Amino acid sequence: MAQVRLEKVNKYFGNVQAVKDFSVSAYDGELLVLVGPSGCGKSTLLRLIAGLDEVSGGEIYIGHRLVNYLPPKDRNVAMVFQSYALYPHLNVYENLAFGLRMRRVNRDEIEKKVEEVAELLGIEQFLSRRPRELSGGERQRVAMGRAMVRDPDVFLFDEPLSNLDAKLRIQMRKEIKTLHQRLRKTLIYVTHDQIEAMTLADCIVVLSKGEIQQTGTPLELYHQPANLFVASFIGSPSMNFLEVVVEGGHRLLLRKTGIVLPIIKKWEETLAPYKERVLILGIRPEDIFMVSEGQGLSVNVELIEPVGAENYFYLKLAGVPLVVRGVAKMTLEIGKTAQISFNQEKFHFFDSQTGKRV
Amino acid sequence: MSPTKKKTFFSCLIIGVVFLYLIPYMWFGLASFKSQRTLTAIPPVIYTHQLTLHSYHVAFQQKDLLLYLKNSAIVAILATLGSIALGVLAAYPLARLKIRGKNLFLLLFLTVSMFPQMALVGPIWRIMRTLGWLNTYQGLIFPYITLTLPLAVWILVRFFEQLPQEIEEAALVDGCTPLKALWKVILPLAAPGVFTAAILIFIYAWNEFFFALLIMTYPARHTLPVGIALFPGEYTMPWGEIAAASVVATIPLICLVLFCERYIISGLTAGAVKG
Amino acid sequence: MGEGAVKRAAFPYLLLSPAFLFVVTLAFFPIAYSFWLSLHRIVFVLPHLGESFIGLENFARLLQDTRAWQALKFTLLFVGTTTLSELFLGLLLALALHQPIFGRGLIRAIILIPWAIPTVVSSQMWRFLFNDQYGFLNLLFFGNHPELYRAFLAEPISAMVAVMAVDIWKTTPFCALILLAGLQTIPQELYEAAKVDGAGRWRQFVHITLPMLRPTIVLALLFRTLDAFRVFDSIYVMTQGGPADATLVLQFYGYKKMFAEGLLGYGAAISVVIFLFSLVVSIFYLRLIFLKK
Numbered sequence: 030m031a032q033v034r035l036e037k038v039n040k041y042f043g044n045v046q047a048v049k050d051f052s053v054s055a056y057d058g059e060l061l062v063l064v065g066p067s068g069c070g071k072s073t074l075l076r077l078i079a080g081l082d083e084v085s086g087g088e089i090y091i092g093h094r095l096v097n098y099l100p101p102k103d104r105n106v107a108m109v110f111q112s113y114a115l116y117p118h119l120n121v122y123e124n125l126a127f128g129l130r131m132r133r134v135n136r137d138e139i140e141k142k143v144e145e146v147a148e149l150l151g152i153e154q155f156l157s158r159r160p161r162e163l164s165g166g167e168r169q170r171v172a173m174g175r176a177m178v179r180d181p182d183v184f185l186f187d188e189p190l191s192n193l194d195a196k197l198r199i200q201m202r203k204e205i206k207t208l209h210q211r212l213r214k215t216l217i218y219v220t221h222d223q224i225e226a227m228t229l230a231d232c233i234v235v236l237s238k239g240e241i242q243q244t245g246t247p248l249e250l251y252h253q254p255a256n257l258f259v260a261s262f263i264g265s266p267s268m269n270f271l272e273v274v275v276e277g278g279h280r281l282l283l284r285k286t287g288i289v290l291p292i293i294k295k296w297e298e299t300l301a302p303y304k305e306r307v308l309i310l311g312i313r314p315e316d317i318f319m320v321s322e323g324q325g326l327s328v329n330v331e332l333i334e335p336v337g338a339e340n341y342f343y344l345k346l347a348g349v350p351l352v353v354r355g356v357a358k359m360t361l362e363i364g365k366t367a368q369i370s371f372n373q374e375k376f377h378f379f380d381s382q383t384g385k386r387v
Numbered sequence: 388m389s390p391t392k393k394k395t396f397f398s399c400l401i402i403g404v405v406f407l408y409l410i411p412y413m414w415f416g417l418a419s420f421k422s423q424r425t426l427t428a429i430p431p432v433i434y435t436h437q438l439t440l441h442s443y444h445v446a447f448q449q450k451d452l453l454l455y456l457k458n459s460a461i462v463a464i465l466a467t468l469g470s471i472a473l474g475v476l477a478a479y480p481l482a483r484l485k486i487r488g489k490n491l492f493l494l495l496f497l498t499v500s501m502f503p504q505m506a507l508v509g510p511i512w513r514i515m516r517t518l519g520w521l522n523t524y525q526g527l528i529f530p531y532i533t534l535t536l537p538l539a540v541w542i543l544v545r546f547f548e549q550l551p552q553e554i555e556e557a558a559l560v561d562g563c564t565p566l567k568a569l570w571k572v573i574l575p576l577a578a579p580g581v582f583t584a585a586i587l588i589f590i591y592a593w594n595e596f597f598f599a600l601l602i603m604t605y606p607a608r609h610t611l612p613v614g615i616a617l618f619p620g621e622y623t624m625p626w627g628e629i630a631a632a633s634v635v636a637t638i639p640l641i642c643l644v645l646f647c648e649r650y651i652i653s654g655l656t657a658g659a660v661k662g
Numbered sequence: 663m664g665e666g667a668v669k670r671a672a673f674p675y676l677l678l679s680p681a682f683l684f685v686v687t688l689a690f691f692p693i694a695y696s697f698w699l700s701l702h703r704i705v706f707v708l709p710h711l712g713e714s715f716i717g718l719e720n721f722a723r724l725l726q727d728t729r730a731w732q733a734l735k736f737t738l739l740f741v742g743t744t745t746l747s748e749l750f751l752g753l754l755l756a757l758a759l760h761q762p763i764f765g766r767g768l769i770r771a772i773i774l775i776p777w778a779i780p781t782v783v784s785s786q787m788w789r790f791l792f793n794d795q796y797g798f799l800n801l802l803f804f805g806n807h808p809e810l811y812r813a814f815l816a817e818p819i820s821a822m823v824a825v826m827a828v829d830i831w832k833t834t835p836f837c838a839l840i841l842l843a844g845l846q847t848i849p850q851e852l853y854e855a856a857k858v859d860g861a862g863r864w865r866q867f868v869h870i871t872l873p874m875l876r877p878t879i880v881l882a883l884l885f886r887t888l889d890a891f892r893v894f895d896s897i898y899v900m901t902q903g904g905p906a907d908a909t910l911v912l913q914f915y916g917y918k919k920m921f922a923e924g925l926l927g928y929g930a931a932i933s934v935v936i937f938l939f940s941l942v943v944s945i946f947y948l949r950l951i952f953l954k955k
Contacts, residue, residue: 114553131562477681480674510692
């Protein structure tokens with residue numbers, strides 16, 4: 030039984046369509062991440078689920094209920110806002126208790142729940158303080174606590190980590206994951222950060238301009254991106270792209286370089302319908318290897334970015350830029366040449382016009 | 388001009404200004420404590436040992452000053468409450484909810500403040516007469532509410548707009564109806580704005596003269612400004628009593644200004660200064 | 663759409679409606695009613711004459727009315743003199759208050775008081791000060807020589823000056839405080855950049871202060887001009903329009919016609935004229951604000 034289900038949801042702001050025919054189900058207890066660049070409609074969707082905006086078309090179900098016409102207070106969802114939206118005039122205890130008070134829960138019950146959640150999140154010493162006296166990370170926990178105290182059917186998190194510094198973000202990411210595993214409630218999480226999406230999600234929905242690009246598990250999206258957008262969005266550093274022409278039935282011409290590669294058996298059948306056509310070849314930085322002198326394709330080393338255990342090598346293959354992930358021990362020098370080889374098993378092919386995976 | 392010269396120039400200016408504004412009050416205030424003889428001395432006497440409360444005595448006992456005070460208080464307080472209530476209800480949607488023609492409504496309220504009283508007072512007088520509301524409190528309170536609504540809305544919209552958008556939505560998700568969200572979250576945070584608007588409206592209602600003159604014609608219903616303007620004097624102007632009445636009329640306001648000066652200024656400049 | 667959605671969409675308008683209702687019935691309707699009244703002949707004390715429609719006859723009579731022209735002339739003089747004086751003096755005062763000096767808050771409060779107290783009180787106070795026998799001003803100017811004392815409010819020219827001076831006294835602080843707030847929003851960096859560029863104090867004033875203050879000035883001018891057109895309280899208390907109509911202003915004249923003489927239609931015509939003047943002024947200023955944005 031799906032806990033949250035959206036069917037063909039549309040949203041117009043005036044003449045602008047922010048969400049197009051969006052259909053997705055989140056199962057009970059699933060951590061579903063909506064990810065995409067800014068303006069892709071992900072926050073809009075969260076607000077539609079919460080009831081803060083009304084859908085222009087389509088249906089939203091929470092549990093078995095059609096909630097399209099229900100106001101936010103009747104949907105039994107809890108939301109953590111990007112700005113945390115804590116009530117400035119109330120102390121932390123009152124912030125946490127607010128939702129329960131609205132539901133006329135009795136005072137003892139409220140006290141119990143608030144203290145329970147506060148302890149879980151490690152904020153029990155702040156209960157009598159005001160939000161403005163807390164740090165960013167502490168406020169974020171209070172915001173989460175406010176949502177948790179209400180024990181809703183669905184949690185909605187709107188870019189909760191964007192306002193935190195990098196280190197805190199990584200730490201909070203782990204905590205959110207742990208919390209979710211403990212609570213086992215449906216959590217719909219919105220972010221623009223694909224690393225957050227990959228590490229947190231049970232299921233990811235990649236969005237661009239209001240449309241779903243792909244829905245799947247993190248690994249599915251990583252290994253089998255459905256189109257160019259997903260392929261370039263997921264993975265850091267991004268996938269390398271090259272224009273290729275399928276020549277004859279057995280060769281790939283890398284355009285602009287004049288380099289020709291034989292097509293391995295794995296791809297013969299897939300590429301057969303695309304003779305003499307231009308495709309986009311995608312290859313991830315970790316699927317390109319440095320090889321010894323005289324063995325692979327010659328490249329110029331333009332830039333080396335050391336990131337600790339690894340380096341990112343920015344190369345030019347006959348004028349076409351490539352990024353390669355390599356072990357830091359590799360001795361390459363800027364300005365000099367090197368040799369690379371592709372792991373052809375890990376090629377991705379995309380139609381140059383539709384962007385779709387071939 | 389060198390900085391020190393500039394400083395002395397401005398300091399002198401300020402001192403001069405302070406005198407210019409303090410001396411008239413002091414003279415008039417002092418007059419309220421002078422006996423009739425000292426008041427009418429020619430040439431005028433500045434200081435006298437013979438200070439008396441006689442003028443106050445007469446003003447209160449014989450001239451219904453207490454009654455005027457009561458009328459002013461009732462009208463001003465109720466008008467303020469009414470205007471704030473309606474102003475909050477109007478400013479909230481204009482500032483934070485989706486309204487078609489929001490700018491039109493704001494312009495509408497603004498134009499009301501530009502109407503000359505003369506153009507309103509005749510018809511309003513007729514309306515009140517038809518309703519039988521001449522010389523009643525509501526006959527004055529309702530027009531005051533109307534006249535101060537633009538001010539209330541103007542100030543409150545600005546205050547409401549400055550509050551973060553999302554806390555309201557957090558309240559909605561937490562289980563509030565929109566009205567409850569207004570009451571429990573927005574209003575407490577907008578309290579300074581409400582307070583500022585209330586002070587300005589109170590001052591306006593307390594000081595208003597034209598409408599009060601025409602709607603409250605029975606002496607028993609006079610508000611303070613009307614009472615002071617029409618202070619009856621048989622042969623000579625009873626300056627002592629007028630001064631006494633003026634002091635009584637202005638003490639609440641002076642206290643208000645001294646204690647709430649910051650609020651008043653923020654309210655006055657809310658519209659004037661862009662920001 | 664569900665029923666709940668309709669209720670939710672109507673909610674904002676529902677909240678707005680009481681205020682809207684008040685404003686429509688007690689502001690817009692009366693204005694329209696004034697126009698209607700101005701087209702009729704209504705004498706309050708002679709109800710049996712009825713309320714005959716006479717078209718623009720009231721306005722025609724108004725054009726011939728010398729007292730009305732007198733009132734218009736003085737009103738315009740009043741508006742021009744007080745508004746410009748208040749602006750100029752207010753600016754001076756604002757610049758003075760902008761300096762860091764001791765007791766700024768208290769001074770601001772003191773000069774705010776004239777604005778905060780009823781105009782009739784200020785007017786009575788000044789009337790007392792102008793008094794021809796025991797007025798403080800006579801004492802100040804002529805000392806202990808009562809034979810030299812002047813009846814300021816009984817002589818046309820000095821009455822006009824007195825009435826305008828009182829308004830300027832009362833309102834300059836208000837202008838000053840608004841301009842001060844405007845001054846305080848001008849970022850300090852602009853002045854510093856200008857200083858580096860070699861601009862002296864005067865040029866800084868002309869090229870930075872004045873342009874940045876422009877919207878504030880225009881807004882202050884707008885409200886002051888409208889208020890000056892509507893002057894009534896001080897005239898009523900200090901001169902009653904005299905001596906010999908020297909200080910007669912439009913609103914006071916309208917008041918006399920409508921309520922003292924009971925000529926509702928004629929008085930309404932005067933109020934329509936005042937309204938149209940206000941309209942023209944408002945449009946003029948609002949265009950200044952919005953066009954330059």
